[in-house]
Amino acid sequence: MNDVVGGLNLDEDALILASQLSPLGQVKCSAVLKEVEEKVLREISLNPGVVSVLRYCNEVNLNAAVVTRNIEKVTERLVDLVGITRSDGSFVLDPMLARNSVNTKTGEVIRAKPNPDALIMVCETWGLEVGEVVMVGDSLEDDVQAAGRAGCRSLLIDTGFDNSTGNKRSDVGSGVMYEPDWTVSEFADVLGVLKENGL
Template identity: 35%
Template sequence: MTLPLRAVIFDLDDTLFDDTGCTHAGLRALAAQSGLSVPPAELFARHAAHIRAIDPLLFRGELTAHGARVLRFTRLLTELGVPDPDGEAATVTYREAYRAAWAPLPGAAEVLHELRAAGLRLAVLTNYVREVQALKLAHFGLDALVDAVLCVEEVPAAKPDPRAYHAACAALAVTPAEAVMVGDSREKDVQGARRAGLRAVWVNRGSQAAPEPGVPVIAHLKELPGVLSLVPTG
């Protein structure tokens, strides 16, 4: 028997917050400063690869968020042939443009308000550090609209490990069968959540990836309230 839905757990970046748009803004500024003529899609992909390589050092406490950025941009610019790159200056340039472009995804606050009004408990579960993520949430007042925020250093393991979702459920005092995970990552927000016993909604804004069987797909957050009653058990 399907238990009633009592809680919604959201990813943050590219689910509630427009991280991709901000990243492109930061990289455009960095390319202009450094005289790079790399196609935007290639620059974005190279940058993402360096994030994946360096994040484990950040998560283990071997680097601060700022230190991770300096190392990331030093490596990226070196890879792109910039002689003697200044990682500190690159970090400042990127971060200023990234922050200037900060924006929630359309409907984020409105959907959180609507779900709270419906009596659902809400959480954010993110695979990044609180030092960064808490600022984003607070900047737009989204932190006041959720009951719990769990960042990567506060859970036993990052998504898609089942323990991440179970920690979020525990913070909301619900069972996995009473919760749904909403996010843009097929692996981390859909498949991992379902393996952990949660339901899932996939936020897919144009990816050509094949549908996940049994999982509702939305292109915009405003669609979420309408599909929640249709989410099957995992």
Template identity: 30%
Template sequence: MPSSLLLLKSVLFLHPKPHSFPLSHITAMSTQTKTRLRGVVFDMDGTLTVPVIDFSSMYKAVLGETEYRRIRQENPSGIDILHLIESWSPDEQRKANETILDFERRGLERLQIMPAAGAAELCGFLDSKKIRRGLITRNVKQAVDLYHQRFDIMFSPALSREFRPYKPDPAPLLHICSTWDVQPNEVMMVGDSLKDDVACGKRAGAFTCLLDEKGKYDSDDFAKVDLEPDFKVASLAEVHSLLETNFDLMP
């Protein structure tokens, strides 16, 4: 099914908007009738894996210290470096991409799965319920392949940034929904980025769950954000009970 048609269908099947609580207080959304959930799509870096890339250093290396500070001040929710460099000249883009890839390659050497009661346990629970598992990352395909090989936990489809357009555009999530033959409002997007993962899920019409292990999104910088997740958790272990409490998980 074309992405444009699926996007139209997702608008027609949007779930009710959650209550407008402050972001730091969003932990669950209670409904009288549980919604059927047929798939969960995960971000990779910082969600399924322990964060290993120093993004601040990477952005400074690409942008320069002064420009980094200026853009960071204008965008407190985070810098979208991939979209930012798309407007640069071909030579500038090449140099920027080389720098980004260098940071990512070094990150691959330190790739670690989320600790106990995290990714492996949650994926096992989803498998027991016959809930599909997908993955969307802005990292490269090599990183996804390494994750599959090293941890023996498979996601399908697993879309890296070679799939265009990438998050926060809803296209990759809509592609997964089309592949699974499910509606976006039967899927949840789980990730640690408000601007990438939650935005992608919301734009597609899916449920969204923000992973915030260190309380980053409790800061004043995010007190008045327009974009709010349906759920907010401090660990992947909390997603297990969240799903059982709020959704119909029958296959």
């Protein structure tokens, strides 16, 4: 049963809940989210295996991007943490799209995952068909569903920690629930999947 308070479904994603608040409520919610995200910025660290995977991508000239529901400041922090640049001096992760990133063609904020817009934009940026791209992520509801909706393959890092909302979010919907093409238990295992599948 869903928890409903003041007409708001508390099982919803925080970003959806925030959009349903009054203007004053949205301002207050934004302040809380900003405080949480500032804490994330102070405490952020890379999962074991991330640098190895990105070094491999760099060595074999494999495109890599970031699509996150966090703010752009988090993606900027990744540049410092990863520290890998390509031979032309560009950062190995490009593009890096956050929930407040703007689509340069439309001027509109890119809708957050599980909406597929950011993944489609990444494919267009790279000049690749969606079927040529693999979304790697740790959320069945955000990452895998965004990939499925875009037409991309997906690799789920299933850490055993359920970071979803139990399939109750309205933006996931009651239609098709996409399953990942591959599942691993930690980020370090991503490298094996890439190599084994010629990616």
